[in-house]
Amino acid sequence: MGLQLSFRHAGYYIFSAPIVSGHSADESLKQMTQALENLAENPLQADELERFQATVAAQQWQLLQNPGLLADVLSESAALGNWQLILDRFEHFADLTLADVQQQAETLLNANQRFTGQLLATPISDRLTDASGVSSAQITTLKPTDDKSALMNSPATAVPEFDLLAFNQQVEMIEASLERYELSNGLQIILRAQPGSGKPVQGRMTFRFGDADTLNHKRALAELTGTLIIRGTETKSFQELVDQVNRMGAGLFIQPSTGTVSVRLETPPKHLETLLTLVQEVLKQPALTQEDFDVVKRQQQQALRQTNQQPAQVANRAYLRQVERHPEGHLLRHRDHNELLAELEPLTLDDVKTFHRQFYGTNHGQLALSGDFDPETIKPLLQQLFGQWNSPAPFTREEQLHEPFPEARLHAHANALLTGHYLTYLHFPANNADEDAAALLLAERVLGRHPIQSRLSKRFRQDKGLTYGIRTSIKIANLGTDSWINIESSYPMTQGEKFADLVKDEVSKLIEFGITEEELLQAKQAIFQERQLALGQDQIILAHLPNQTYRGHTYLDWIKRNNDFATVTLDQVNAAIRKHLASAIWIEVLADRAGSKD
Incomplete structure (x- = not known):
C-alpha cells in the first residue's frame, strides 16, 4: 500500500x-x-x-x-x-x-x-501497564455529563407533523417509474430509466444457485470460484479488464458467497452496453488459469489463518458458535475459519471449473438498472447476454425457523487493554408479514437505535457514564421466523458483568412498563424521516430492488408499512413488547482480556 x-x-x-x-x-x-x-x-x-x-x-x-x-x-x-x-x-x-x-x-x-521500520505487536500481557503507568486498577468509568439537557432532543410536542399522504404518493411515483419483467430464462429485470437526465447508469445484479444438498461442503469452493472469475476472461487478462473499465470511467465489483454472486456496476451512459457485455464475459467466460488459481488460493489460505482478536470480532465468533445449529458443511452454517481452511486445502483448478459449469447461470436472479438509458435499446441486449444462460443445479432456500436453545452468558478472551465488548442477541419468533412487525420495529428504536435519545443511551451514557456507544439493531425474518434484537457496545475493563446486568434490567423495565406516548411519537417521526430520506436517493432505491423482487415485493409494500407505522397504537406496541421480548432467548457475550480463551 x-x-x-x-x-x-x-x-x-x-x-x-x-x-x-x-x-x-x-x-x-x-x-x-x-x-x-x-x-x-x-x-x-x-x-x-x-x-x-x-x-x-x-x-x-x-x-x-x-x-x-x-x-x-x-x-x-x-x-x-x-x-x-x-x-x-x-x-x-x-x-x-x-x-x-x-x-x-x-x-x-x-x-x-529512505526511512524503514517495523510495527511489531506485543502480547496483551506485556501491555497491561502502558508507558504512562496506567494499569487496570486505575481504570474508571466515564464521567457523566452534567448538562443532560444538551443531550436531549426537542420534546414530542415540538415534533412537526409528517405528511404521510405526500410520502405515499412519492412511493407510488417511484414504483410507477419502474418497469418489471422477466427474460426468457426467468431472470427478473427491473429498469428505472431516466433518459435525458445525464445521470450515470448504476446496476445491481444477484444470481442464485444450488440448495442445501448440492452445496454441502462447497462454501470454500464457491468463494474461491467467485474470486477467480474476476481475474481474467478467455480473451482478456486481469490488467486488460481493469484498463478497459478505467478507460470507460466505470466501476465494477463482484462479490461471491456460498449460493449467490452479486454484481455492482456504474458507468457513464454512453458505455452501458459495453460494460454489460463485459460483465457477461467475466461471469460466463472466465479464464480460470492455474497461475491465478494458485495465487488466489494462497491468498485465501493466508487470510483465513489470520484470526482477529479484537473484542468485537471475538464476541461475534463466540456468539455464532453458541447458536450454531447446522451441521458442518451446511449451506446456512456460519463461517468458521478452520472449517473453511479444511475445505480449501484439497481443492484443485478442475474443481473450480466443474463448480462454475454446474452452478453458474442467471435463471434464478435479479438485475436492476437505474439512470440515463433507453430501455428499448437495452432490453434486447439483456436478453442476448443473460436470457439463455441457465444454471443446471436446482435452486431452493430453506426457511430459517426460530428454534429454542438454552440462554447463555459467555466471557471470551480478547486482546484489549482498557475496554471490552458487549454483544447480546434476544431471539424470538416473528415474521415481517406479522401484524405486529411495525410495533416491534418502533419498540427497538425506542430501546436503543438512537445514539443519544434511546432508553439504553440515556441510561448508560448520561446516568451511568459507562459508554458513549451503545446501539441496537433488529432483524425480523422475511423467510421463516428466526428474528432477533441485537444490543452492542464497548465497556470499561472490569465493568462487564455490571454492564450486562444493567442491560437486562433496562429491557425488563421496557417489558414491564412499556414505552410512553411521547416516545412512540418521536419513534414514528424518526422512522418516517429516515424512510423518506432513503427514497430521495437513487442509489438506495436501486439497492433495494434485487432482494425486494426476489421476495415477491414491490415498493407498494412500503405504503402498507408506512400506514402500519402511522396507525399502530401505544397499546399495540406495548403488547408486542410483552409478547416477543418477555419470552426472548438471551445470548450474551462479554469479550475482554479477562475472559476464557478458546
Missing part, C-alpha cells in the same frame, strides 16, 4: 505491507525496497502512465456526478485559498509526461530518502 502525505514545504510517501506469520519481515522489506529504488534500471512504461491517467479521469467524472462529494471537495479547496485547486490538479494529472514522472520517481524514491 502506498500513500503520499503532503505539507506546505515537504511531504513523504508511506509504503507498507502486512507480513504473514512465518514469513521474513527483512526479506519482505528487501523486496519492497528493490522494487521502489530500481526505477532507473526498470523505468516506468507509457502504458502504466496511461493506466494511471485513465483512472484519474474516471475519478474526475465520478466526482462531478456526486454533488455532495463535489461540494465537500470544493469547500476544502476554497479553505486552502483556491476553490479550483482540485480541478487544476486533475488537469495537471492529464498533462503529465512519462519523463516528468520518471524524473520525480528517481529523485524521491532512492536510498538517501
Whole structure:
C-alpha cells in the first residue's frame, strides 16, 4: 500500500505491507525496497502512465456526478485559498509526461530518502501497564455529563407533523417509474430509466444457485470460484479488464458467497452496453488459469489463518458458535475459519471449473438498472447476454425457523487493554408479514437505535457514564421466523458483568412498563424521516430492488408499512413488547482480556 502525505514545504510517501506469520519481515522489506529504488534500471512504461491517467479521469467524472462529494471537495479547496485547486490538479494529472514522472520517481524514491521500520505487536500481557503507568486498577468509568439537557432532543410536542399522504404518493411515483419483467430464462429485470437526465447508469445484479444438498461442503469452493472469475476472461487478462473499465470511467465489483454472486456496476451512459457485455464475459467466460488459481488460493489460505482478536470480532465468533445449529458443511452454517481452511486445502483448478459449469447461470436472479438509458435499446441486449444462460443445479432456500436453545452468558478472551465488548442477541419468533412487525420495529428504536435519545443511551451514557456507544439493531425474518434484537457496545475493563446486568434490567423495565406516548411519537417521526430520506436517493432505491423482487415485493409494500407505522397504537406496541421480548432467548457475550480463551 502506498500513500503520499503532503505539507506546505515537504511531504513523504508511506509504503507498507502486512507480513504473514512465518514469513521474513527483512526479506519482505528487501523486496519492497528493490522494487521502489530500481526505477532507473526498470523505468516506468507509457502504458502504466496511461493506466494511471485513465483512472484519474474516471475519478474526475465520478466526482462531478456526486454533488455532495463535489461540494465537500470544493469547500476544502476554497479553505486552502483556491476553490479550483482540485480541478487544476486533475488537469495537471492529464498533462503529465512519462519523463516528468520518471524524473520525480528517481529523485524521491532512492536510498538517501529512505526511512524503514517495523510495527511489531506485543502480547496483551506485556501491555497491561502502558508507558504512562496506567494499569487496570486505575481504570474508571466515564464521567457523566452534567448538562443532560444538551443531550436531549426537542420534546414530542415540538415534533412537526409528517405528511404521510405526500410520502405515499412519492412511493407510488417511484414504483410507477419502474418497469418489471422477466427474460426468457426467468431472470427478473427491473429498469428505472431516466433518459435525458445525464445521470450515470448504476446496476445491481444477484444470481442464485444450488440448495442445501448440492452445496454441502462447497462454501470454500464457491468463494474461491467467485474470486477467480474476476481475474481474467478467455480473451482478456486481469490488467486488460481493469484498463478497459478505467478507460470507460466505470466501476465494477463482484462479490461471491456460498449460493449467490452479486454484481455492482456504474458507468457513464454512453458505455452501458459495453460494460454489460463485459460483465457477461467475466461471469460466463472466465479464464480460470492455474497461475491465478494458485495465487488466489494462497491468498485465501493466508487470510483465513489470520484470526482477529479484537473484542468485537471475538464476541461475534463466540456468539455464532453458541447458536450454531447446522451441521458442518451446511449451506446456512456460519463461517468458521478452520472449517473453511479444511475445505480449501484439497481443492484443485478442475474443481473450480466443474463448480462454475454446474452452478453458474442467471435463471434464478435479479438485475436492476437505474439512470440515463433507453430501455428499448437495452432490453434486447439483456436478453442476448443473460436470457439463455441457465444454471443446471436446482435452486431452493430453506426457511430459517426460530428454534429454542438454552440462554447463555459467555466471557471470551480478547486482546484489549482498557475496554471490552458487549454483544447480546434476544431471539424470538416473528415474521415481517406479522401484524405486529411495525410495533416491534418502533419498540427497538425506542430501546436503543438512537445514539443519544434511546432508553439504553440515556441510561448508560448520561446516568451511568459507562459508554458513549451503545446501539441496537433488529432483524425480523422475511423467510421463516428466526428474528432477533441485537444490543452492542464497548465497556470499561472490569465493568462487564455490571454492564450486562444493567442491560437486562433496562429491557425488563421496557417489558414491564412499556414505552410512553411521547416516545412512540418521536419513534414514528424518526422512522418516517429516515424512510423518506432513503427514497430521495437513487442509489438506495436501486439497492433495494434485487432482494425486494426476489421476495415477491414491490415498493407498494412500503405504503402498507408506512400506514402500519402511522396507525399502530401505544397499546399495540406495548403488547408486542410483552409478547416477543418477555419470552426472548438471551445470548450474551462479554469479550475482554479477562475472559476464557478458546
